[in-house]
Amino acid sequence: MKKHLTIALDAMGGDQAPAVVVHGAHLARERYPDVHFVFFGRSDDVQPLLDAAPLLKKVSRFVHTDDVVQAEDKPGKALRRSRQSSMALAIESVKAGECDVAVSAGNTGALMALAKFILRTLPSIDRPALASLLPTYKGECVMLDLGANVECDASNLVEFSVMGAAFARTVLGLQRPRVGLLNIGVEELKGNEEVKEAAEILRTSDLPMEFCGFIEGNMIGAGETDVVVTDGFTGNVALKAVEGTAQLIGRLVGDAFRSSWRARLGYLLARRGMNGLRDHLDPNHHNGAVMLGLNGLVVKSHGGATVEGYATAIGVAIDMAHHNLIHLITKDLGGVAMDRQESEPLTLETDKQAESKSA
Amino acid sequence: MKKHLTIALDAMGGDQAPAVVVHGAHLARERYPDVHFVFFGRSDDVQPLLDAAPLLKKVSRFVHTDDVVQAEDKPGKALRRSRQSSMALAIESVKAGECDVAVSAGNTGALMALAKFILRTLPSIDRPALASLLPTYKGECVMLDLGANVECDASNLVEFSVMGAAFARTVLGLQRPRVGLLNIGVEELKGNEEVKEAAEILRTSDLPMEFCGFIEGNMIGAGETDVVVTDGFTGNVALKAVEGTAQLIGRLVGDAFRSSWRARLGYLLARRGMNGLRDHLDPNHHNGAVMLGLNGLVVKSHGGATVEGYATAIGVAIDMAHHNLIHLITKDLGGVAMDRQESEPLTLETDKQAESKSA
Numbered sequence: 001m002k003k004h005l006t007i008a009l010d011a012m013g014g015d016q017a018p019a020v021v022v023h024g025a026h027l028a029r030e031r032y033p034d035v036h037f038v039f040f041g042r043s044d045d046v047q048p049l050l051d052a053a054p055l056l057k058k059v060s061r062f063v064h065t066d067d068v069v070q071a072e073d074k075p076g077k078a079l080r081r082s083r084q085s086s087m088a089l090a091i092e093s094v095k096a097g098e099c100d101v102a103v104s105a106g107n108t109g110a111l112m113a114l115a116k117f118i119l120r121t122l123p124s125i126d127r128p129a130l131a132s133l134l135p136t137y138k139g140e141c142v143m144l145d146l147g148a149n150v151e152c153d154a155s156n157l158v159e160f161s162v163m164g165a166a167f168a169r170t171v172l173g174l175q176r177p178r179v180g181l182l183n184i185g186v187e188e189l190k191g192n193e194e195v196k197e198a199a200e201i202l203r204t205s206d207l208p209m210e211f212c213g214f215i216e217g218n219m220i221g222a223g224e225t226d227v228v229v230t231d232g233f234t235g236n237v238a239l240k241a242v243e244g245t246a247q248l249i250g251r252l253v254g255d256a257f258r259s260s261w262r263a264r265l266g267y268l269l270a271r272r273g274m275n276g277l278r279d280h281l282d283p284n285h286h287n288g289a290v291m292l293g294l295n296g297l298v299v300k301s302h303g304g305a306t307v308e309g310y311a312t313a314i315g316v317a318i319d320m321a322h323h324n325l326i327h328l329i330t331k332d333l334g335g336v337a338m339d340r341q342e343s344e345p346l347t348l349e350t351d352k353q354a355e356s357k358s359a
Numbered sequence: 360m361k362k363h364l365t366i367a368l369d370a371m372g373g374d375q376a377p378a379v380v381v382h383g384a385h386l387a388r389e390r391y392p393d394v395h396f397v398f399f400g401r402s403d404d405v406q407p408l409l410d411a412a413p414l415l416k417k418v419s420r421f422v423h424t425d426d427v428v429q430a431e432d433k434p435g436k437a438l439r440r441s442r443q444s445s446m447a448l449a450i451e452s453v454k455a456g457e458c459d460v461a462v463s464a465g466n467t468g469a470l471m472a473l474a475k476f477i478l479r480t481l482p483s484i485d486r487p488a489l490a491s492l493l494p495t496y497k498g499e500c501v502m503l504d505l506g507a508n509v510e511c512d513a514s515n516l517v518e519f520s521v522m523g524a525a526f527a528r529t530v531l532g533l534q535r536p537r538v539g540l541l542n543i544g545v546e547e548l549k550g551n552e553e554v555k556e557a558a559e560i561l562r563t564s565d566l567p568m569e570f571c572g573f574i575e576g577n578m579i580g581a582g583e584t585d586v587v588v589t590d591g592f593t594g595n596v597a598l599k600a601v602e603g604t605a606q607l608i609g610r611l612v613g614d615a616f617r618s619s620w621r622a623r624l625g626y627l628l629a630r631r632g633m634n635g636l637r638d639h640l641d642p643n644h645h646n647g648a649v650m651l652g653l654n655g656l657v658v659k660s661h662g663g664a665t666v667e668g669y670a671t672a673i674g675v676a677i678d679m680a681h682h683n684l685i686h687l688i689t690k691d692l693g694g695v696a697m698d699r700q701e702s703e704p705l706t707l708e709t710d711k712q713a714e715s716k717s718a
Contacts, residue, residue: 135607136607137607137610137611147543150543150550150551151551182596183596184506184509184591184592184595184596191509191592192509192510192592216595216596216599217595217596217597217598217599217600217601217602217603218599218600218602218603218606219599219603220600220603220604221600221603221604221606221607222603222606222607230596232543233543233550233551233593234592234593234596234597236543236575236576237541237542237543237575237576237589237593237596237597238576238593238596238597238600239576240575240576240577240578241576241577241579241580241597241600241601241604242576242600242601242603242604243576243577244576244577244578244579244580244581244601245579245580245600245601245604245605245608246604246608247577247580247581248494248495248496248580248581249604249605249608249636249640251496252496252636252639252640253612253633253636255632255636256629256632256633256635256636257629257632258632259631259632259635260631260632262628262629262631263628263629263631263632263633265625265628266624266625266626266627266628266629266630266632267625267629268625269621269622269624269625269628270615270616270621270622270625270626270629271625272618272619272621272622273614273615273616273617273618273619273622273625274612274615274622276615276618277608277611277612277614277615280611281608281611
C-alpha cells in the first residue's frame with residue numbers, strides 16, 4: 001500500500017475553473033496534509049495560481065495540456081476529440097496507477113463517457129451508476145442511479161444496491177448501511193417487475209447491509225435509509241425535483257422575510273439558526289457525485305461548486321480511495337444470490353429491443 | 360344542461376370522516392350556493408351531523424349504506440366485496456347520471472379500482488391517469504400520472520398530456536396551458552424511447568396547449584410549465600420526493616426557530632410572512648387528485664385533509680363538472696397526430712409480456 005494518496009484534478013473543469021479547483025485543493029490540503037495532487041490544465045491559467053499557493057505547490061505536480069472539454073460538448077464529441085483534454089488526462093492518470101482517484105467539475109456527460117471508455121467497467125458489473133450524497137433530516141444518504149442508465153433491469157438495481165452500500169460504508173463510515181429500493185408503495189406487491197425482482201434477490205442475499213425493502217419518495221428526506229436505490233430516469237428526476245423544491249422554498253422563505261419590516265427584523269434575530277439550516281441544505285456540503293462500477297475512481301463535483309464545495313468533493317475522493325472502494329464492491333458482489341448466467345440472455349434481449357426500436 | 364350541479368360525497372372516506380366531509384361540504388356550500396349534495400354513508404354517523412347543519416341539509420340528500428371501504432383494504436378486495444360501500448355507491452350515482460362528480464377521501468387504490476370498474480375508460484383513452492395540483496413559485500401546476508400506471512408507452516404519455524391540459528384549462532382557467540414532458544435533460548436526444556416518441560407526436564399535433572418539450576425535475580417547483588407529464592412510477596416518486604423535501608425543510612425551519620431565544624423572538628416577528636408561506640405550500644390548498652380518462656368524474660381528497668382541504672377538493676370537482684372536462688378531453692384527442700391503428704399491436708404485445716412475466 002502506498003504511503004500517501006495522490007489525487008488527479010481536472011483544473012479546467014467547472015464554472016470558476018481553475019481558481020476554485022486550486023483554492024479547493026488548498027483547503028483540502030489543510031484537512032488532509034498527507035495527500036498529494038496532480039493538476040491537469042493550461043499552464044498559463046493554472047501555474048500562476050499554484051505559484052501563489054506555495055504550501056499546496058509543494059505537494060503538487062502539474063501537467064500541461066491545451067485541450068479542454070467545453071460545458072456544451074456532447075459526450076460523443078468528447079470521446080472523439082478530447083482524448084488529450086485535462087479531463088481525459090486526469091482519468092488516464094488513474095488508469096496508469098499514477099493517481100488514486102480523479103476529480104472534475106466539468107461537463108457530466110463527457111466525464112461519464114470518458115471515464116467509462118478509459119477505465120472500463122468492472123468485470124462483475126453490468127452497468128456503472130452515478131451516486132451522490134443528499135441531505136436528510138438525520139444527516140446524509142447516498143442515492144443512485146442519478147442518470148447514467150435510463151432503463152435498468154433487476155440485476156442492475158441489485159448491483160446499484162451493492163455499490164451504494166459500499167459507498168456509504170467508505171464515505172459515511174457505516175458498518176451496515178440501511179438500503180431501500182425506491183418504489184410507489186412499501187408493500188411487496190407494489191411497483192414494476194424490475195423492483196420486485198431486485199427486492200427478492202436482495203432479501204435472499206448475504207451482504208454487509210440491512211435491506212429495508214421498498215421506500216417511497218417522501219422517505220428520502222426523512223432519512224429512513226442510508227442508501228436509496230433506483231433507476232437512472234427516476235433518480236435523476238427525483239433528485240432534481242428535490243433540488244427544485246429546496247430552491248422553491250428558499251425563495252419563498254426569502255420573500256416571507258422581506259414581506260414587512262417586522263419580518264426583516266425577525267430574520268436578523270433568527271439569522272444564526274437560519275444559516276445553520278442553509279448550511280445543512282447547501283449542495284456544497286454534499287458535493288461529490290461518484291461514478292461507481294468502473295476500474296478506477298472518478299468524482300464529479302458540481303460545476304458551480306464553491307471552494308468549500310470543491311474541497312468536499314476532494315474529501316469524498318479521499319475517503320473512497322483510502323478505503324479501497326473498488327475492492328469492497330468486487331468482494332460484496334460475491335454475496336449476491338443472483339444467477340448471473342440466467343440473467344444474461346435477458347440483458348441481450350433488452351439490447352436487441354433497444355436496437356430495433358432506435359432503428 | 361341541468362340548472363345546478365350535484366356532487367356525490369363518500370361520507371365515510373378519510374381519517375376524520377364523516378365530520379370533515381360534512382363540514383367541508385358546508386364550507387363549499389357557502390362558496391357555491393347553487394350546488395347540491397348527495398351523502399353516502401352510515402345513517403347513525405352522518406345524519407346527526409347533517410341535522411346540525413340545516414342550511415347544508417336543505418341542499419342535500421342522504422343515502423344510507425352500512426358497507427365502508429377500509430383504509431387497509433386492497434383494491435381487489437374492494438372490487439369483490441365493497442360494491443355496496445359508500446365509495447362505490449357515490450361512483451355509481453355518477454354513472455347513473457344522478458350526480459355530476461363524486462368526491463372521496465378514502466383508500467386511493469380502492470377508489471381507482473372501483474372508479475375504473477364502474478365508470479369504464481373513455482373509448483379514446485388507453486389508460487386513465489391520476490392528476491393533482493402542486494404549488495410552484497408562480498402559483499400551481501398540474502402533474503400526472505401520479506401512480507395509476509407504473510409503465511407507460513409514448514401514446515399513454517400523449518394522452519396524459521391532452522388530459523392534463525384539459526384539466527388545467529378547467530381548474531386553473533388557462534386558455535393554452537404550457538405542457539412539459541418530464542425527462543433527464545431538456546435536449547431532444549435525452550431520455551428513453553417513450554418520452555422521445557411522445558415529444559415527437561406532441562410537436563406535430565394541433566392541440567389547445569403550448570407544448571414546451573422536455574423539462575427537468577427542478578423546473579416543476581419553478582413553475583416553468585402549467586402541466587407536468589410523466590409515467591406513474593416516476594410521477595409518484597417525484598411527487599412524494601417533493602412532499603418529503605417540503606416536510607424536511609419545514610422541520611429544519613422549525614428547529615432553526617427553536618434553536619435560541621433570539622430565534623424564537625425572530626419567529627414571532629416574521630410569523631405573518633411565514634404563515635403565508637405555509638399556506639402556499641399547505642397540501643390542503645392544493646387538495647383534490649383526479650382520475651382522468653374515465654366515463655365520469657371522480658376526485659380523490661387527501662385522507663388527512665382538513666375541512667378547508669375537503670372544500671378545496673369539492674371546488675376542483677365543481678370546476679371540472681362545470682366545464683365538462685370529459686367532453687374537452689374527448690374533443691382534444693381528435694387533434695393528436697397519432698396513428699392509433701399502428702399503436703394498437705404494441706399495446707397488445709406489452710400486455711402479453713406483462714402476462715408472461717407475472718405467470
